[in-house]
Amino acid sequence: xxxxxxxxxxxxxxxxxxxxxxxxxxxxxxxxxxxxxxxxxxxxxxxxxxxxxxxxxxxxxxxxxxxxxxxxxxxxxxxxxxxxxxxxxxxxxxxxxxxxxxxxxxxxxxxxxxxxxxxxxxxxxxxxxxxxxxxxxxxxxxxxxxxxxxxxxxxxxxxxxxxxxxxxxxxxxxxxxxxxxxxxxxxxxxxxxxxxxxxxxxxxxxxxxxxxxxxxxxxxxxxxxxxxxxxxxxxxxxxxxxxxxxxxxxxxxxxxxxxxxxxxxxxxxxxxxxxxxxxxxxxxxxxxxxxxxxxxxxxxxxxxxxxxxxxxxxxxxxxxxxxxxxxxx
Numbered sequence: 001x002x003x004x005x006x007x008x009x010x011x012x013x014x015x016x017x018x019x020x021x022x023x024x025x026x027x028x029x030x031x032x033x034x035x036x037x038x039x040x041x042x043x044x045x046x047x048x049x050x051x052x053x054x055x056x057x058x059x060x061x062x063x064x065x066x067x068x069x070x071x072x073x074x075x076x077x078x079x080x081x082x083x084x085x086x087x088x089x090x091x092x093x094x095x096x097x098x099x100x101x102x103x104x105x106x107x108x109x110x111x112x113x114x115x116x117x118x119x120x121x122x123x124x125x126x127x128x129x130x131x132x133x134x135x136x137x138x139x140x141x142x143x144x145x146x147x148x149x150x151x152x153x154x155x156x157x158x159x160x161x162x163x164x165x166x167x168x169x170x171x172x173x174x175x176x177x178x179x180x181x182x183x184x185x186x187x188x189x190x191x192x193x194x195x196x197x198x199x200x201x202x203x204x205x206x207x208x209x210x211x212x213x214x215x216x217x218x219x220x221x222x223x224x225x226x227x228x229x230x231x232x233x234x235x236x237x238x239x240x241x242x243x244x245x246x247x248x249x250x251x252x253x254x255x256x257x258x259x260x261x262x263x264x265x266x267x268x269x270x271x272x273x274x275x276x277x278x279x280x281x282x283x284x285x286x287x288x289x290x291x292x293x294x295x296x297x298x299x300x301x302x303x304x305x306x307x308x309x310x311x312x313x314x315x316x317x318x319x320x321x322x323x324x325x326x327x328x329x
Contacts, residue, residue, distance in 0.1 A: 004116070006145065010128070010154070012094035017125050018118035019092075024162065025112055028215075081147065089144040092152065092163065097137045103153060108166040115154070115161040125161070132156050 004020035011017075034043045048057045065073030117125035132138065132155065139154040143163070151166040 005113075008090045008092060008143075009121075010094065010115070010125075010141075011091040012139070012141075015124060016091070017128065018121040019125065020116045020118065021163065022114045022116065023112075024114045028212075084144075092141045092143045092154070094139045094141040094154070096140050097132075097135075098140055100136050100138050100155065103138065103140075103166075105164075107172055108151075109153070110150075110165045110167060113163045113165075114157075115163055129156055129161055132161075 002022050004022055006021035007019075008021075009016045009018045036042060037044050048059070048062065049055065050057055064076045066076055067073050115125075141152045141154055141163075143150055143152050143165075145165070151168055153164045153166055155162055155164070
């Protein structure tokens, strides 16, 4: 059974119906592309860095802040959000009921959620559903989800109720920004031809007849020479995971090169920082690079030219020893 994403109650007047909310849609993307390093051809890592001293900040350590001025923030904790004076944080507050065809769904609808009654709210839930069916109306409500309040629409969908989140009126852009020519001349014959074409293509809406051609095209693009198994049988390594091996490799050329890299790392890490004063990153592991190189991407601000931080992998030195451009991390 699917896991509910929200629990609360539908509230209108003196009535409160306990319900659970479930996502009504899900994305089916069979093909996903990973971002790879151009040198190692392995997945890259995306990290959050402090803008002051460039240290990595863990996701669970990130704070929320409301900006009140330039570089001035008010820290907001989760407890502060729970104490907001909004009844829509735990309830779907119905404001009014409107005719079903009055809401321009094309502009306003954002997301869809199924509603399920709790055991104690089964009868009032289906009573509301039956009343909406008989009157052909929908309920306009407000609900707080994901740190913001949403305008929503509750309507009958099959055997349950559907809650659609809507755009607020100030989020709808005007068509005045578009370049729409006026007084375009169209003849009666052109209208008749277009109408005839529409009539020939008119059918009932059956979404299961349609397929995602773009997803299929992406799958084909992911295997340009057929399946992975067939590419293995063609001989040679065709980027089936990891860097290519051979003279043109940008990785570690051999086991002996790796041992050499480890010795160089230990030797350089044992040296002291050549800059006058404390280490600019407080890591205490700076070493003098023999000569400036255009491929060095992390040059530390130091009084000694060519000083870089040693926060890198042994493959960096191995790549330099094998004549390839190092892959800095």
